[in-house]
Amino acid sequence: MKExxxxxxxxxxxxxxxxxxxxxxxxxxxxxxxxxxxIIKDDGKGxxxxxxxxxxxxxxxxxTTRKVGLGVPLFYELVKNCGGEVKINSEVGKGTEIxxxxxxLCVDLPPMGNLSGTILGLIVTNPDIDxxxxxxxNGDEVNISTKEIKRSIDIPINSPEVISFLKEFLxxxxxxx
Amino acid sequence: MxxxxxxxxxxxxxxxxxxxxxxxxxxxxxxxxxxxxxxxxAGARETLLAILDEIEKRGxxxxxxxxxxxIGLCEYEPLISVQKVGGPKVLYKYVTPExxxxxxxxxxxxxxxxxxxxxxxx
Ligand SMILES: Nc1ncnc2c1ncn2[C@@H]1O[C@H](COP(=O)(O)OP(=O)(O)OP(=O)(O)O)[C@@H](O)[C@H]1O
Ligand SMILES: [Mg+2]
Numbered sequence: 001m002k003e004x005x006x007x008x009x010x011x012x013x014x015x016x017x018x019x020x021x022x023x024x025x026x027x028x029x030x031x032x033x034x035x036x037x038x039i040i041k042d043d044g045k046g047x048x049x050x051x052x053x054x055x056x057x058x059x060x061x062x063x064t065t066r067k068v069g070l071g072v073p074l075f076y077e078l079v080k081n082c083g084g085e086v087k088i089n090s091e092v093g094k095g096t097e098i099x100x101x102x103x104x105l106c107v108d109l110p111p112m113g114n115l116s117g118t119i120l121g122l123i124v125t126n127p128d129i130d131x132x133x134x135x136x137x138n139g140d141e142v143n144i145s146t147k148e149i150k151r152s153i154d155i156p157i158n159s160p161e162v163i164s165f166l167k168e169f170l171x172x173x174x175x176x177x
Numbered sequence: 178m179x180x181x182x183x184x185x186x187x188x189x190x191x192x193x194x195x196x197x198x199x200x201x202x203x204x205x206x207x208x209x210x211x212x213x214x215x216x217x218x219a220g221a222r223e224t225l226l227a228i229l230d231e232i233e234k235r236g237x238x239x240x241x242x243x244x245x246x247x248i249g250l251c252e253y254e255p256l257i258s259v260q261k262v263g264g265p266k267v268l269y270k271y272v273t274p275e276x277x278x279x280x281x282x283x284x285x286x287x288x289x290x291x292x293x294x295x296x297x298x299x
Contacts, residue, residue, distance in 0.1 A: 001218055010217050017246045071214040114222070121225045125210065125244040144181060152186035158241060163233045165189050169181060 003113025007078065010071040011040055011098060012122060016129065018044025018096065023129055027115070028136040029104060035084075036104040041097045047090040055088065075100070082106030116170035119144070123166060124158045135174060142173045204262045206240045206285055211256040213247025219254035220273065227274035228257075231281040240285060253296055259284050270296040 001007055008027070015023050020042035028037040047055065055072050072088075079086050084102030102109060115135075123131055123146055133144040150157050210216075210225045228242055239262075250256060253270035259280060260266040267290055269280060276294055283289050290298075 006217050006222065009212070009222060010214050013212050013214075013217070013244075013246065016244070069214075074214065114226075117226045118222060120229065121222055121244075124229060125225065125242050149181060149186060153189055155189075160233045160236045160238060161189060163229055165185070167229075167233070169185070 001074065002110055004110050005113040005115045005118040007075050007110075008038060008040075008115075009118045009122065011075055014071060015040060015042035015044050015096065016126060018042060018046070020044035020095065021129060022132070024132045024134075026134045026136075028134075029138070031138060034103050034105055035101050036109075038100040038102075039098070041095065043095040046092040046094050046096055047088075048092055052088060052090055078102075078109070081108050116167075116174040119174070120163070120167055120170055124163055127156055127158045137176070206262055207258075207260045208240060208242045208285070209258045210242065210244050211246070211248060211254065212244045213251075215247060215251035216254045216256065219251075221255040223274050224255045224257065224272050224277045227277045228281060231278055235281070235286070237281075237285070250296070256296070261285065261288065264288075266299040268296045268298070269294045 001010070008025070012023060012025060022043045024039070024041040026037065026039040028039075029035075030037065055069075056076050076086050079100050079102045082102050083106065084100060087099045088096065089099075090096040119133060123144075127150075130147040130150075131144065132147075133142075135142040146157060149162075153162060155162065208228060210221055210228065212221050212225075225242070225244070231237070232240055232242065248256070250270075255272045256268060256270055257272045257277065257280070258266050258268045261284070267284070269276070269291070271294065272280065276291075280291050280294070283291050
């Protein structure tokens, strides 16, 4: 995939498919250390030890419509090729945490790409999920809590007016990625 | 630290409160964008963003867009399905952003299925 944000979208997608009600996403660029941290936590169905062991293998999937799972292995490959590290903790019935750190100057690391569009898409197509999103770059921090947004408006978070508002907010604040 | 402020949210609230009563009671038209790894790799995010853009520009209050995982039809991705209230569920294949815009204009808004892009109908 050509953008890091597409990988992030894909990994968050797994949390959605695991029926998570709450998803935490943190993307943090540490300029001093030269490291990009990507953390995704969900309260979805979690994984058994067997699945956890298999998950880095590109031929493992628990889905039944198709025999190949690709999302996690692609992400692993990418981070590993740059000398980074991915850790996955998961517990059946509790949820999953994916923690990745990768040197961002790595030539094989694709650019972040359209992060604001990725987040917009996730938020408005999953109105029932509460997203807690934290993006940190150059000491600049952007926080988004969809629970808070939903509490403060009387219309659905996927209404045209809210889409419009969120799009502008995300473009303004995450444009530089 | 940047945060969505209460002020921001109040603004949306004020802007939209008046329109609340006008919303349709008889259900909404549904669009589903398939977002498994192969869908994303084939461009599903751009397709989704084009759909959201049309909804926003046209102010389509009676349409909900959701996403779903892979349905084992990777070779036809990006895939979307469209179901108008009371109508069949139509699965569209190879939906580029341009095709998505056409499907919104022709099918969602005007009720005419874009036959040449249909993979199947339920
Ligand atoms: N957050 C999660 N919660 C629960 N299970 C997960 C999670 N992430 C991954 N898994 C498990 O790991 C498997 C492999 O994930 P992966 O993303 O590699 O492939 P996939 O989602 O099955 O298919 P694809 O991503 O190619 O559409 C999944 O089928 C699922 O069983
Ligand atoms: Mg996946």
